[in-house]
Amino acid sequence: MDNIDIGLAVSAGMLVLVLIGVRVAFAAAIAGLAGLVWIFWAKKGLAGDQFFWALTVAVKTAGQVPHSKVASQALSLIPTFILIGYLAYYAGLTKALFEAAKRWVGWLPGGLGVSTVFATAGFAAVSGASVATSAVFARIAIPEMLDVGYDKKFAAGVVACAGTLASLIPPSAILVIYAIIVEQDVGALLLAGFLPGAFSALIYGALVIGLALTFKNFGPPVTGFTWGQRFASLPAAFPIFFVVAIIILFIYNPFGGDAWGTPTEGGALGAFVVFLMALGKGMRWPQLKDALLETAKLSVMIFTIIWGVLIYVRFLGFADLPGAFSEWITSLDQSPMLTLILILCAYAVLGMFMDAIGMLLLTLPVVFPAVIALNGGESVAAADSAFGMSAVGCAIWFGIIVVKMAELCLITPPIGLNCFVVAGVRPDISVHEVFKGSSPFFIADAITIAGLIAFPGIVLYLPELLLGG
Template identity: 85%
Template sequence: MEPIEIGIFVSLGLLAVVILGMRVAFAAAIAGVVGLIWIFWAKKGYSSDSFFWALTVAAKTAGQVPHSKVSSQALSLIPTFILIGYLAYYAGLTKALFEAAKKWVAWLPGGLAVSTVFATAGFAAVSGASVATSAVFARIAIPEMLAIGYDKRFAAGVVAAGGTLASLIPPSAILVIYAIIVEQDVGMLLLAGFVPGAFSAVIYGLLIVGLALTFKNFGPPVSGFTWKERFAALPPALPIFAVVAIIILFVYNPFGGDAWGTPTEGGAIGAFIVFCMALYKGMRWPQLKDALMETAKLAVMIFTIIWGVLIYVRFLGFADLPTAFSDWITSLDQSPMLTLVMILLAYAILGMFMDAIGMLLLTLPITYPAVMALNGGEFVSAADSAFGMSGPMAGIWFGILVVKMAEFCLITPPIGLNCFVVAGVREDLSVQDVFKGVTPFFIADAITIAGLVAFPSIVLWLPSLAG
């Protein structure tokens, strides 16, 4: 059997066991090891002696992956970004953000829900974890929306959908993972996430206002806040903007000259600032211990997925499956843009059965080379490319599109993780209630993705400024 055929069989088996419920990390690692053994054994003619040789070589090949790949400095961003989010919660920044947003925009139709979306977007700027964002605002925002008459399902849907913004707005753990897998510049990707993240939040807000105007008593406005109260609500939220400014300065210096440091250093300094703020607000050892433990748990989960999937990726290289898929994609008799849309639709379907990080790690080694081939190659100029952008810029643009699709997958049934988190925090809500509540946001996500595809400048404006 040829290596490509082995690659297809093993990949189909991997998808089957993941859909049946096996964890992505373990399924990918097992598939990778089995695939490596099969390929090496096939090369030696399937004899009994060659099986043990293939087993030894596969074990050595798989064993090199965890240290060689995960020791990358760029991955050290992930724990610091996650820690910022948990420390921000204990510093009271989440409550301060929500209060500020409420006082400024709650007068709109559906204003409290709009406030929740904007507050989650602000919190996303200091948190790299969508799950943490959803859990925090399920405790803060849902009770206030219920108190003034919001439908509990829609209130839960607002929080679950708003939590997905942490996947796109830097600091984003998923953007870092994408950069590592496809070998793109981490700083450029983090810059590229700001404007699309804000664009997505605005689309969510407009959807909520439209629903409140269409349906009577859907989202009653909240009024009565004075201008003095509005301005007084801003200073407690300022540390959020300080952390955002530090991350930007450590990725790209808008005042000219070199950046102040690396994104990793920016993340560490941002975590230290929020830590000091949390101490000032009264955080004690039990809260710090909880923040560190939750950070460690989430970071270990992400790194375990990376280890397992990278073993599978090593197998794909031996099977030559990414090259074969790229050749097949470029041979299709249709426009590159239509092919790209079909790839994004495939992500939407796949996301119904897999978590976002695992889905990206499993698919990017195949889809990224294919999209680069559609564009004309990794090093093609903007004038010669199919999508009107150079190879590196096409990689950044595709990364934002894919991460937005990963956001979409966090709220799609049957395993939308954010929906399970919100239902777990709120005893008065079932998972089915949350899934019903997020349904309108599917429309908003579709509009956002269409906008990012039709107008790539939304994604590429900031990276182009940075050169």
């Protein structure tokens, strides 16, 4: 067998491990180490006395990955962004956002559902974790929706699906991971997520209104708020936008000239500002301890996945599977856009069996070079490319689309993590009911993805405006 055959065989074995329930981090690490041993041993003709030599070399090669790849300043963004979200919860910003959204848009059909979507979008702007966002709003929004007569499946589905917006709206941990995998500018990817995230929130809100209009008493509106009460709710919600403004100004400096700091420094500054707000709202050591512990747990989970998958990625490099896949993709006798759509459909299927971060880490080393090749290569000009954009623009555009596809993993049975989190917070609502309530939002996600493909300017406008074409 040549290296590519070994790569295919090991990849198939890894997928089997995932399907039988082995965690992605461990399945990828086992497959990567086994593949490295196989490749090094095959170079010696599979001689029996060379197996332990191959094992030693493979272990040394795999052992370099955790430090060399994870000791990256860009990855330090992940715990700071996650910490911002937990501290914002203890600062009372989530309740303030939901209350303001309820008073301003609660009068709409499905008003509390729409309020949940918009409040979640606002909270996503200071939280990098979808799971944390869903857990927070399951405690805040679902009780209020149930009190006014919402269908409990629908209420839980709104929270689970709205929580996925934290994957797209900066600061997003998964966008940071994407940028590092494909070696693109982290700041550009984060900036590119704002408009698509807002676009997705609007589509979600429109779907909620449509469902409330279609089904009687599905999502009754909330009325009775005066204009004075509406304006009175805004000051408590302003700190969210203040923190977002600080991070944006610090990282991008829209006034011209060099940036005032790195994204990591901007994230740390944002965490410090929210920490001061939480102290002012009465946060004490037990709450701070909980925020730090939850941040550590989620960060360790993400970094463990990264460690394991990068061992597998190192093996893919030796097997030359990414290059072979790119050549095969570009040789297909069909339009590049059709090929891209088929790739996205494959992501939708994979999302049924894998978590979002693991799926991207496993597939991007192979898929990303193929997409760039479809567009015309690393040095193609926008005018000559298949998708009408430069290689850098294509990398950003594809990143936002594939992260939006990854959001489906969070609400797709059987392992949709957001749905399990909502059910865990609300024992009176089963996981099956949360999945059922989430199902209409697949339509909204399909519309959002179609819009981002048809109008790439939604993704590229802000990066081109503030960072240059």
